[in-house]
Amino acid sequence: MEKWINPSLQDWGKIMARPQIGNDDLEKLCRAIFMEVQKEGDKALMKYTWYFDRVRIGNFKVSEEEMEEAEGRVSPALKEAIREAARNIEAFHLKQLPGSCEYESGNGFRCWQEVRGIEKVGLYVPGGSAPLFSTVLMLVIPARIAHCREIVICTPPDREGRVPPAILWAARYCGATAVYKVGGVQAIAAMTFGTETVPRVFKIVGPGNQYVTAAKRFAGNYGLAMDMPAGPSEVLIVADRTARPEYIAADLLSQAEHGKDSQAVFVSWCPDMLEKVEKEVKRQIGLLPRCEIARAAWENARFVVFENPEVCIQFVNEYAPEHLILNIENYRDYIAAIQNAGSVFLGNYSPESAGDYASGTNHTLPTSAFAKAYSGINVDTFVKKISFQEISEKGLRYLAPVLVTMAEQEQLEAHKNAVQIRVTNKETEKEA
Amino acid sequence: MEKWINPSLQDWGKIMARPQIGNDDLEKLCRAIFMEVQKEGDKALMKYTWYFDRVRIGNFKVSEEEMEEAEGRVSPALKEAIREAARNIEAFHLKQLPGSCEYESGNGFRCWQEVRGIEKVGLYVPGGSAPLFSTVLMLVIPARIAHCREIVICTPPDREGRVPPAILWAARYCGATAVYKVGGVQAIAAMTFGTETVPRVFKIVGPGNQYVTAAKRFAGNYGLAMDMPAGPSEVLIVADRTARPEYIAADLLSQAEHGKDSQAVFVSWCPDMLEKVEKEVKRQIGLLPRCEIARAAWENARFVVFENPEVCIQFVNEYAPEHLILNIENYRDYIAAIQNAGSVFLGNYSPESAGDYASGTNHTLPTSAFAKAYSGINVDTFVKKISFQEISEKGLRYLAPVLVTMAEQEQLEAHKNAVQIRVTNKETEKEA
Structure with missing residues (x-):
């Protein structure tokens, strides 16, 4: 433990320093695995799961039987604890769900924003010595509240090719649509491209080690969104x-x-x-x-x-x-x-x-x-907002001088034409 | 123009294809420029501004005199158009400002979320043959509504080392705190590290060409947030x-x-x-x-x-x-x-x-x-949300069995202790 008494502002930097992680090698590794998963699909997932997790997986999707089995292997006390936790998490996150908002100009045009859940999200639940089922709650519940249609979990298998029952039980209880037994960079690559079994998603969310974080960043090259670096x-x-x-x-x-x-x-x-x-x-x-x-x-x-x-x-x-x-x-x-x-x-x-x-x-x-x-992760993480506008003929006439002036100054003639053709046409018609 | 009549689903991919841009070379370029800007500060900005924009800039910060001069060089008609546009943009974006939300459990604990503007944001306004002052409006207004404290604009200078007056006038009118005459990868690097003149920011927002987009992604390696790829x-x-x-x-x-x-x-x-x-x-x-x-x-x-x-x-x-x-x-x-x-x-x-x-x-x-x-960019782009919780002794007693069960199952003994020490202590005190 390091102790500081009234440190000067110059020393704050030292006190605040976090461990630095180099990215260069991780990126090379990501590139190699991503390219192979893109090309070979499940075959590449099998190879890397054997290489990193020391287990051979035939089907990455957790089956109905495995889900049923998990039901019997989670204690009633843990189920009850998870239910109470889920109740509070759900209650707080429900409050976060944003609504639409509207601006009515009073001059013949209005704009509004509508909220949509991201259709397909991939949630990463890290492995480790203990089953991190609490992370399942923290990711699935806000995704469900956001009305995401497909809520996919990837999590690494143990050496017997299994996922801890508490994770499976929590996943089903909270409303995940599927769980896949694949972890690490290969899991992120699988959700980026889709494979024969793992679906492609639009955003990847969840904690992970430096490999997973690097892979999430790398997935950005292919247009995927992510939550934040971990x-x-x-x-x-x-x-x-x-x-x-x-x-x-x-x-x-x-x-x-x-x-x-x-x-x-x-x-x-x-x-x-x-x-x-x-x-x-x-x-x-x-x-x-x-x-x-x-x-x-x-x-x-x-x-x-x-x-x-x-x-x-x-x-x-x-x-x-x-x-x-x-x-x-x-x-x-x-x-x-x-x-x-x-x-x-x-x-x-x-x-x-x-x-x-x-x-x-x-x-x-x-x-x-x-x-x-x-x-931090919240319902916003799983939604996006679309703006809409509805302009009446009167509204466009009101805005036209502003639009024409601005388009002219930005030398975008076709932008100006798109306004003028609508205003001029109608004037001609009225005269006729 | 390509025409398709009732294309099969297989053909949709071809119809929807966007131009692909390779990233590898861009990343190398970003790495080189970032390292130099980090080490050399303004000196590196001068070098790259000469190299890419063919102009020697002594002081990157737009001066008070330049701002005053711009005032006189923007026509009254354009000012009035910008004012009307800003009125509508502000009115719609004000509606977007999120509020706080709260969950009161009724069991001695409550959670809530508060909204904070990101303190320091960097806005990139691209250069080009015409002055894109409209982008200034679209970036600065939501940042100001979000209560960002420092709203910094970087935009490339022309060959005379100047920024178009309409951009400067709009920047001041909308509430930017400073404008810097630097563009491209070097501008993004400057806002990532800070230099003698350009301040470091926490998030970089705004459109740009493939170089600027690659640089924004690269800035993520140093912890900066960005809006979205362009x-x-x-x-x-x-x-x-x-x-x-x-x-x-x-x-x-x-x-x-x-x-x-x-x-x-x-x-x-x-x-x-x-x-x-x-x-x-x-x-x-x-x-x-x-x-x-x-x-x-x-x-x-x-x-x-x-x-x-x-x-x-x-x-x-x-x-x-x-x-x-x-x-x-x-x-x-x-x-x-x-x-x-x-x-x-x-x-x-x-x-x-x-x-x-x-x-x-x-x-x-x-x-x-x-x-x-x-x-798209909206007020959310410029805020973040912090969660708070306040638990009473009664509330912690209510939650304790749940917390203890879950911490035990995740094998996090110290997490359990942090709860038990508070509950047990008080029980002892009461008995005493």
Whole structure:
């Protein structure tokens, strides 16, 4: 852990630095796999699934039988937990669904915007040592609320060629239309081009390691949209004297257990809080089953004392954390000042775990300071907006002088003609 | 012009094909220029501005004097036209500004979403033979409505090192915070890293040629967000017997004059309309000052007869045109069926020119079938959304069993601890 006391602005850059990942080699790998998947389809998926996941898959689509089997292999307690989490996630995301909006000029023309769900979306659910079924909830529920027609999941198989039952059960419960047992760059390539079994989609959404992120970027060459680049997970906690050091330590560690490159940052204007929290971390870290990972991430943690709350908030906005916990008494006073963050947790009883799973907010969020320009996943991620306009003859006559003047100045004569031919024609007719 | 009568579904791919642009060389060029701009700042901008634009620029920032001078060089008629256009664009985009939304669970926790303008945005306004001041309106107005704090424009200088006065006047009138006389890949690199004069931004928005588009994609490697990839402009017109062939021809030509690679597609279920429109195009095309460009684009135009209106609309959604003109009597009946399009123009008196300039809709739209996943520029382009949650002690107790079950199943022990430590502690306290 690195400690800073009232660092100068020049040092902020060092404190805020995130791990950098080179892209060049990843891009070469993506190019090779994409070209092969485009040409060979499922055959290429089989090859790379054997190469990376060490398993031979005959049919990538999860069958009805596998879905039924999953039903019996998920405990009633987990099903009930998923149902409660899904209820909150659905309730919050339903509020996000945008409506249409209209401008009626009063001069014979009106414009409006209508919302459409993206027809075909591909959701990537990472594999790993534990089944990340919570990510299924966070991706499928907003896609369904957005009225996406085809909601396809790709997720890597284990060495037995299976997908964890909790993922399959959650996928069906939340409304995914199909699940495919394919991961990594080859999964992204499959959804980019379509293969004999995996359908082509228009947008790919979801977290993933650096390979998956590079592949999503590469898919952009073929016109696919993506949500946002993904990086190592991070939390920034701001605390005052009213905070409980053991809670802060627990929150820092719940970030640290995600991976060795996780970022945990703690800032305060109360110097003694730093020592108390550090002591608590040392006590709690040894009790964790994933303490090896947590210890590695802890090496990277940063503890910073700033002069006052205002500088803390200024630092927050510069850092633009994925998760921000405001563990301060009068947190309501600072909400309006939060400019850059993915998701914000307020007060002593809002641990990051709540938003990770079940309070209703999404957990797929912008890392690596991307929160300066990106939102986390929300219903907007899965919709697009189309503008419409309806102009009456009167309306076009009203606009005509403006259109003609502007088109002339931009030297676009045909643009001008398209207006004049409509106005002139009618005048001629009226005269006739 | 290519003509198709009731093409089979297999042929749709050929009809819908857009010009393909290779990316490999462009990426190499971007890499070289980005690295130099990152290292050398303004010096590299000067070098590449001399190399590409053949002019030596000492200070890239447009000065107060240049702004004042522009004031006197824009005609009162153009100013008045821009003011009227800006009024409509502002009125429609104001309607788009999203609000916050909240989910109150009733169980001691609530989640909400707040909207923030992206602090620093970079707008690219292409150069060319004519000053594209209309693009200034289409980019700056939504950015200002979104409450972006810094709204920076980059646009290439002419050989005298100047920017057209109409662009400068519109930039100031609409509320841009600064204009820089730099274009191409070097402009995008400058906004990515910041130089001595050009500020770093968080998102780059605006149209551009293939170099600018490649540079915007490349900027993604450094964490910058972008609006969407840009391709050649396109229009798809659907017409029935009530349409006027001379209007359709004028609209097709106003697309064709944009560039030799512009796409103009005309579909109908009335075979005789094709001949009438073709005849009109031949009559009108010779009268255009940019007829050489229009003739080249005309070579690429596609005229297609389909069996009935429904197949026409199906084709529209597969093609996903940037501009869609529904020149049919009962166009209202088809609005709900339009799934993929950038901007839609309804009826006989809604030419594309109206939306290009002054009716209120945006003219920076998804081309090349990107409308399947992307919206055109709108206020959303310039905002991001942050989620907040506030959980009471009671609320955390309510959620705790769900959180603990899910964290256990994902084998994230520290996530579980962060909940339990808060619940257990309080229980102990109560007992004490």
